[in-house]
Amino acid sequence: KCNRRCRMNEETGADYLKPWQLSECLDGGGVGVVESSRCTSCPEGCVVTSFNWPWQTHAVMKGGALQKVDPQLVDGHLSYFLGAVGITGLTALLGVREKGHVTKGANQTMVVSGAAGACGSIAGQIGRLDGCVRVVGICGSDDKCRALVEDLGFSAAINYRQDDVCARLKECCPDGIDVYFDNVGGHISETVIAQMNKGSHVILCGQISQYNKDVPYPPPLSVETQNALQRNCITRERFLVLSYMHKAEAALCELSQWVKSGQIKVLETVVNGIENMGVAFCSMMKGGNVGKQIIKISD
Numbered sequence: 001k002c003n004r005r006c007r008m009n010e011e012t013g014a015d016y017l018k019p020w021q022l023s024e025c026l027d028g029g030g031v032g033v034v035e036s037s038r039c040t041s042c043p044e045g046c047v048v049t050s051f052n053w054p055w056q057t058h059a060v061m062k063g064g065a066l067q068k069v070d071p072q073l074v075d076g077h078l079s080y081f082l083g084a085v086g087i088t089g090l091t092a093l094l095g096v097r098e099k100g101h102v103t104k105g106a107n108q109t110m111v112v113s114g115a116a117g118a119c120g121s122i123a124g125q126i127g128r129l130d131g132c133v134r135v136v137g138i139c140g141s142d143d144k145c146r147a148l149v150e151d152l153g154f155s156a157a158i159n160y161r162q163d164d165v166c167a168r169l170k171e172c173c174p175d176g177i178d179v180y181f182d183n184v185g186g187h188i189s190e191t192v193i194a195q196m197n198k199g200s201h202v203i204l205c206g207q208i209s210q211y212n213k214d215v216p217y218p219p220p221l222s223v224e225t226q227n228a229l230q231r232n233c234i235t236r237e238r239f240l241v242l243s244y245m246h247k248a249e250a251a252l253c254e255l256s257q258w259v260k261s262g263q264i265k266v267l268e269t270v271v272n273g274i275e276n277m278g279v280a281f282c283s284m285m286k287g288g289n290v291g292k293q294i295i296k297i298s299d
């Protein structure tokens, strides 16, 4: 079994995230301020983040398990450390840079699936900043499509729940597709790959449409799509952000500058109060968020 609901299944084959345990506090990415401390490296008042932040209003945590961050990097907007200037931004930036082969002046077209989610909304903007002349997003509602084009500067957006994805891709990508940032997998990705140019590149970021299925990661493709990859010399290599953490510091500086200068716009769906954590989590699992899903516990 290799699905990627790593926190909600005993055996996923992923070694980077362990399942939540019954009767133990749930955890996830979090950021906050130290209220009192016996740790010299994390004194009172400093801002810290962790991938294993307990879902509590207050928590006693080991200093060694926390990463100190500089609020100036996000102009005080601390939730950005969980998204655009955190693991999400790193996934988008390093995914594009390591696997996308985006080249300025090469007249490339990028397609992003899951484009209005946390990673996709940043990845498309990075594609544009790095030199793609056209960036097309695929997502699940007209409101999300509007946000991609009007707020984030995508060239076009396709609502996969309503539009004919194949026909709309042909319209929006008249020169074919050179780079595909794939967050979702399944039939959407097979439709995109069928329109990819010779020597083009798939950034295999995630396959969220397949995560509830009992299939290996990455999930198998149809024979037709495998043939298209081979015939057109399309690369499709597995990408995991944790394999590139030695590049994180420089990448976070770059993301911070782009966010502070407004060249990257950040979308967040913010829900207030720890009592709404469960509702927000379930909404996120159904695509209810535009940009990063954030729960604000306190000021």
Ligand SMILES: NC(=O)C1=CN([C@@H]2O[C@H](COP(=O)(O)OP(=O)(O)OC[C@H]3O[C@@H](n4cnc5c(N)ncnc54)[C@H](OP(=O)(O)O)[C@@H]3O)[C@@H](O)[C@H]2O)C=CC1
Residues within 6 Å of the ligand: 004, 088, 091, 114, 115, 116, 117, 118, 119, 120, 138, 139, 140, 141, 144, 183, 184, 188, 204, 205, 206, 207, 208, 209, 210, 239, 240, 241, 242, 284, 286, 287, 288, 289, 291, 292, 293
């Ligand atoms: N490789 C790596 O190192 C990492 C990979 N990831 C992967 O990146 C991807 C995006 O994660 P992230 O942006 O944080 O998550 P989000 O939940 O913010 O966004 C994912 C989006 O995918 C869309 N989606 C969900 N189910 C389907 C489906 N069945 N078909 C089509 N679209 C669907 C949803 O929007 P809608 O359907 O409305 O468009 C949703 O908003 C995931 O696959 C995740 O596993 C994340 C972190 C690191």
Ligand SMILES: CCCCCC(=O)/C=C/[C@H]1[C@H](O)CC(=O)[C@@H]1CCCCCCC(=O)O
Residues within 6 Å of the ligand: 004, 005, 006, 007, 014, 016, 017, 051, 087, 205, 206, 207, 217, 238, 239, 240, 241, 242
């Ligand atoms: C310990 C910090 C984890 C940081 C990496 C990360 O963010 C991974 C998160 C996964 C989570 O389990 C749910 C997901 O959707 C995330 C991505 C998993 C898909 C990537 C698969 C890559 C691979 O295993 O090759």
